[in-house]
Amino acid sequence: MSAGTELPVGLVGTVTADVTHADTARALGSGDVLVLGTPRVLSLVEAATVAAVSERLPEERTSVGTDVALAHTAPSPVGARVVATAELTEVSGRHLTFTVELSQDGSRVAHGTVQRAVVSRQRFEGA
Known part of the structure; x- marks a missing residue:
């Protein structure tokens, strides 16, 4: 695989999670309320991007995050x-x-x- 061009548009990944106290803005230091913190939202949507393409990339390739635009518009309680x-x-x-x-x-x-960018796994793992 030369880069990422063999990945078809339309791939979808999903991740499901139950909000715990460890996921809250208060626990993550991103606020002082007991609702899902934005850093955890970012982590979940990034995990979904990884899930969308990980099975389609050869073992020697992976993807890394390069840019994010995220609007967190409603609270999710524990x-x-x-x-x-x-x-x-x-x-x-x-x-x-x-x-x-x-x-x-x-x-x-x-x-x-x-x-995200498709990269050589070896380059990032230093092997």
């Missing part, structure tokens, strides 16, 4: 189940663009885009 979804919407050489969303009970609580 105990809520959230679903992160990422769809690969653009492939330009080794650069991948995903549309991402986090929902709770079918309602959107965050949305945005995540860009």
